[in-house]
Amino acid sequence: MAVAAQGHWPAPTASAAVDADVRIPGSKSMTNRALILAALADGPSQIGRPLRARDTILMANALRGLGIGVVDIGDDYGITPAPMHGPTRVDCGLAGTVMRFVPPAAALAEGDVDFDGDPHMRERPIGPVLSALRALGANIEDEGRNGLPFRVVGTGGLPGGTVEIDASGSSQFVSALLLAGARYDNGLTIRHVGKPVPSQPHIDMTIGMLRQRGVDVDDSEPATWRVANGPIKAIDVEIEPDLSNAAPFLAAAVVAGGRVRVLGWPDETTQPGDALREIFSLMGAHVRLDSEGLTVRGGDSIEGVDLDLHDVGELTPVVAAVAACANGPSYLRGIAHIRGHETDRLAAIATELQNLGCDARETEDGLEIHPMPLHSGVFRSYADHRMAQAGAVLGLVVKGVEVDDIASTSKTLPDFVGMWAALLGHEVTA
Numbered sequence: 185m186a187v188a189a190q191g192h193w194p195a196p197t198a199s200a201a202v203d204a205d206v207r208i209p210g211s212k213s214m215t216n217r218a219l220i221l222a223a224l225a226d227g228p229s230q231i232g233r234p235l236r237a238r239d240t241i242l243m244a245n246a247l248r249g250l251g252i253g254v255v256d257i258g259d260d261y262g263i264t265p266a267p268m269h270g271p272t273r274v275d276c277g278l279a280g281t282v283m284r285f286v287p288p289a290a291a292l293a294e295g296d297v298d299f300d301g302d303p304h305m306r307e308r309p310i311g312p313v314l315s316a317l318r319a320l321g322a323n324i325e326d327e328g329r330n331g332l333p334f335r336v337v338g339t340g341g342l343p344g345g346t347v348e349i350d351a352s353g354s355s356q357f358v359s360a361l362l363l364a365g366a367r368y369d370n371g372l373t374i375r376h377v378g379k380p381v382p383s384q385p386h387i388d389m390t391i392g393m394l395r396q397r398g399v400d401v402d403d404s405e406p407a408t409w410r411v412a413n414g415p416i417k418a419i420d421v422e423i424e425p426d427l428s429n430a431a432p433f434l435a436a437a438v439v440a441g442g443r444v445r446v447l448g449w450p451d452e453t454t455q456p457g458d459a460l461r462e463i464f465s466l467m468g469a470h471v472r473l474d475s476e477g478l479t480v481r482g483g484d485s486i487e488g489v490d491l492d493l494h495d496v497g498e499l500t501p502v503v504a505a506v507a508a509c510a511n512g513p514s515y516l517r518g519i520a521h522i523r524g525h526e527t528d529r530l531a532a533i534a535t536e537l538q539n540l541g542c543d544a545r546e547t548e549d550g551l552e553i554h555p556m557p558l559h560s561g562v563f564r565s566y567a568d569h570r571m572a573q574a575g576a577v578l579g580l581v582v583k584g585v586e587v588d589d590i591a592s593t594s595k596t597l598p599d600f601v602g603m604w605a606a607l608l609g610h611e612v613t614a
């Protein structure tokens with residue numbers, strides 16, 4: 185095996201078609217919503233099969249810092265709500281869900297709550313949430329930055345009311361406010377003004393989880409959401425497997441051939457990862473969902489695709505990696521907003537695919553990928569878990585791919601390397 189540069193991960197190639205059953209840990213998006221909602225609920229509750237990864241640990245720590253009881257019950261979380269208070273510091277890391285979901289809850293606390301995160305987190309958008317919170321009566325100090333670092337100066341409650349927001353940059357702006365809105369004195373009405381909001385399934389996930397807890401949410405009017413003031417019922421929940429994190433494993437069957445089955449795939453879900461069934465079918469794979477899980481078998485060829493990924497932007501890096509292995513060009517559209525993800529994903533994907541020899545270009549709202557014979561090289565992850573996953577997928581079929589920072593996968597999958605080795609029937613090598 186070639187020796188990788190210091191700290192780089194030599195992505196294993198698939199020496200044969202893959203044949204594996206994979207169990208994927210819990211959904212990041214559902215775990216972090218469940219944690220916030222349990223913290224704001226009217227009694228103690230338990231979260232079963234939560235994701236335990238950097239993003240969710242940061243969320244649990246943020247809530248603990250605010251005075252909420254968050255304890256381990258075996259692998260589950262036990263949450264005991266309490267009146268929230270500062271002073272405390274919230275480390276957002278690189279977790280959009282922590283930076284966006286915690287401030288609207290922290291506005292209900294008494295005292296100062298300081299927010300900061302990884303260096304790149306200061307570049308990720310949060311301004312519309314801070315402006316909305318101010319309009320709803322919160323006091324936020326940020327020296328005019330409208331971004332990290334900032335301080336929420338809580339007084340123990342928030343009047344709430346009606347607010348206008350441009351959520352075209354991230355659906356999380358809407359989810360964040362909705363998650364806490366029932367606890368505001370006058371409830372909350374959000375009107376979105378601007379280009380369409382991305383990631384609709386994630387908004388549906390927020391609304392579904394609120395309704396599950398007895399919250400009255402009205403989303404009958406386009407681009408408007410109303411949450412009535414009232415209690416958030418404490419309920420015990422089980423978190424679904426993270427279907428977006430299933431993407432690289434299923435992609436392995438598409439690019440290397442063979443079959444991968446992700447166990448416990450839900451029949452019905454609000455997770456955007458469910459779109460992988462359609463996406464990989466369009467790319468020529470055979471996809472079957474049954475009571476055991478979702479099985480993807482590689483097809484005779486990998487087809488180029490023309491896809492609008494506006495609703496499922498977080499799938500882009502892995503879909504782009506598969507597209508780079510296709511027998512024709514692909515056009516990925518509707519994803520200008522992913523420039524504000526863990527890194528500027530459009531720039532990062534185009535650059536890293538080019539470095540391996542692919543003709544990949546950024547467009548105004550997406551990517552154009554013209555497959556070419558690929559060669560060895562370093563695939564940089566830019567601290568982005570899904571970029572690292574994309575590099576691993578390419579490494580299956582391109583010899584000598586090194587991912588510079590495979591540890592970035594720990595944002596949502598702490599044992600990615602071990603799971604990848606198991607997928608290939610290998611010993612763990614990093």
Ligand SMILES: O=C(O)C1=C[C@@H](OP(=O)(O)O)[C@@H](O)[C@H](O)C1
Pocket residue numbers: 212213214280281353354355356359382383386497498521
């Ligand atoms: O609410 C959530 O849990 C998420 C919403 C989406 O954000 P954007 O709307 O910013 O893409 C998604 O990409 C992110 O991974 C998770």
Ligand SMILES: C=C(OP(=O)(O)O)C(=O)O
Pocket residue numbers: 278279280281498525526570
């Ligand atoms: C965009 C993502 O994450 P975040 O929750 O940090 O926004 C992602 O996981 O693809």
